Amino acid sequence: MPVVESALTSAPNNSSRNTTSHENQASNISPTVPRSTEWVQQNPQSEESPLALGSNDEQPHNLHIVGPAVTSDNQVLSDYLSSMPSASRGSRIIRPAIGNRSRPVLFTAVQKRPVGLDSNLSFAEERLQLIEKILEPFTSDLVDVYFHKANSCFPLLDEGHFRKQYRENKYAISPALLSGLYAHSITFWNSSPILSRHRRPDGRFIWNLATEAAYSQIHRSPGISTIEALILNIGGREVTALIGNGVLLASSVAMAHSLGLNHSPISWEIPQSEKNLRMKIWWALLIHDKWLSLSHGTPPLISPTLNDVPQPLVETLCGEGSFPEQALNASVYIALIETLSDEIRRVVIRGNNLKIPGAANLRLSYLTVRLLLQRIELEAEKRVRDTGDSRLLNRYMQARRTSEDILILTQELQPEHLADCWLPSSAFAFSTTVSFLLRCALETENSTAGLVQSSSLKIASDLLSALRQHKEKHAWDLGDICLAQHVDVVEKLRAMTPPEDPSAEEVLDFSSFAMAEASYLDQLFPSLWDPLQNVW
Structure with a gap:
């Protein structure tokens, strides 16, 4: 059976940090990553790696992919230290499945926050609170609008996981991600039978608040959910912010490379939900990079020779038990990346x-x-x-x-x-x-x-x-x-x-x-x- 091994790095346990504040509850975890992939600090005997590839963004450390020239050295050290259970473990070697000839991939723990930054203050959370005060009592309706209008055409979030976490512990969702979702959904305000009966808030003001939250999270606690928040921001209607969108896209691509999203996770021994999450984020970045490059007249940021993520499939985008109209929506999305089915070809060429x-x-x-x-x-x-x-x-x-x-x-x-x-x-x-x-x-x-x-x-x-x-x-x-x-x-x-x-x-x-x-x-x-x- 393929295994996941851990190697010794400097990854001290931060369990002494105060976790009773409201900000610490608002951890920056991606809602599409199941709890089974998180680092459970309370269980030091767990055989899983202390940091999953889609780990809780509130953790003080993040996994950064290591170059192939150094992977072999760290693998030798990992094998030597494997008999030392007391050693702290903060890196992760992912071996390919049996029969796959690709080389192991090594991730090592790096500190997220700048040294000396007070983690008890969250500017992004303050922006989110202000946005929710403006939108009350329609925040839940905006979530419905997002999944009905935006996510069906541009699949980024797993609806089931997000709704469950939003219902049970909304404060565990990244504040930048939730701010971006609210701002993104205001575009479709008049499409909702409930929202259309009420005055539409100032969308530009809320967009600015969501953008401030995104920039704050880039500085304080970058992670997978930060990339999702930036994708929502880039894909919004602030079309006049050419330079701002370019900065956010470049930051997203840089973080994606650091997290190894440009590598195919198909042969990795990680949960299927995490594989789908990583590929969805990469496809979304690829679409925005190519089309914004065309629109702005600037070179693309993503090189086709430096990634091996496979093309999206309808099954991956829709999941099990999807309806036929969901599959058709996914076909339109796939056409933005690569191929055209016969039905979509008629839409494109003949209208x-x-x-x-x-x-x-x-x-x-x-x-x-x-x-x-x-x-x-x-x-x-x-x-x-x-x-x-x-x-x-x-x-x-x-x-x-x-x-x-x-x-x-x-x-x-x-x-x-x-x-x-x-x-x-x-x-x-x-x-x-x-x-x-x-x-x-x-x-x-x-x-x-x-x-x-x-x-x-x-x-x-x-x-x-x-x-x-x-x-x-x-x-x-x-x-x-x-x-x-x-x-x-x-x-x-x-x-x-x-x-x-x-x-x-x-x-x-x-x-x-x-x-x-x-x-x-x-x-x-x-x-x-x-x-x-x-x-x-």
Whole structure:
């Protein structure tokens, strides 16, 4: 049978710490890790490792993966000290299952908190208390909304374990995680029959409180539940916080590497629930890293060659006894990572059956990637073709057709689609689409009359109108960035008046105007910027 061994490290027992305060009750344990994997300090005779890979985040130490060059040295020391039961044990060697040729993985205990930091004060807990005071008496309703709307499309937490712990000992849940869950759920306030009858709290204020709690926990007690809290924060509607989201994502990826989440746990001798937890967190990070990289125009943080976590399966995401609609939701989630089933392919390419939770977001994501590829092809053609070449004009036409598909999708969105789960990166799809359409209009028209009547400018104007309508009628905020950046630009271009005598108008070269001096264009239209331009 495969075994789990322990080696000697400096991991003193911290049982003398005062555990009667309210903060110590609010331990930062991930709600998806069963109690059997925790370090039970009261049982020194336990044969389990004193620190599980998903251990209680309130513990003073954390497990940090050790490089393969050092693993062999520590394994020799572990074998020598295995006959010394009195030795303190704070590291853990995980051997692969029998028949698996992979090398053992060593984790060693490292101290979480900075030396001298008072552990009796928790800023994150204070933020959580303030959030709950604002939301009372609807905190339980927001938990229901989260699992019904968000977690069904973007599975991160184990609903059964979380609800049990929330019901029996809510203060044992990480305050940053619970704060992030509340803030994340406010987006779907009007989707609840109970909550929609009451005034919606200030979501931005609560988001700021949840973000403060997350930053505090990164400093004081980072762990698995901290990564979950950051994922909820990154996946929320604070789409204007580009740098802040980038910092949180980078912190999450760094912690994930430290905890070994980039390694496949399939062959490890740990509970299946812990395997699922580790893989779910890694998949969530991978999705946000790839799509935020596309949206922000920045390099991805996760290297495909430095992780071996397998692709998600419907069975892993849904668990036993799942319903058919849950499996369909999981298929949409899997499509964000890698593959497309036949049914999901029809959703993505044809836009069929957008009633599936997350399907509208997936369709928009597909169109955004298609437009990006067509723009890259257009740039390549411009380097080798003349301005009037038919092949170059065909590239413009293909990209314009994709932009029109984005317009049609936006116009056809119904209230149930707008209230669905959307990745925050979707907000940038509209900005990049309008930016590209304005560029097409300037590069393909050579007169004022042609520019005003350009089909590209017309599509851009219609897209802004659709976003404004969704904002006014349904308070849909994913179009806010696009509206703020491009409304003035489009209105100025459409307000241009061509001369009464078209024959007297001098032929203008708008393409050279648009591309020759970028700083001049920025001065004329200061809100015109395109995050996707950096990915070329």
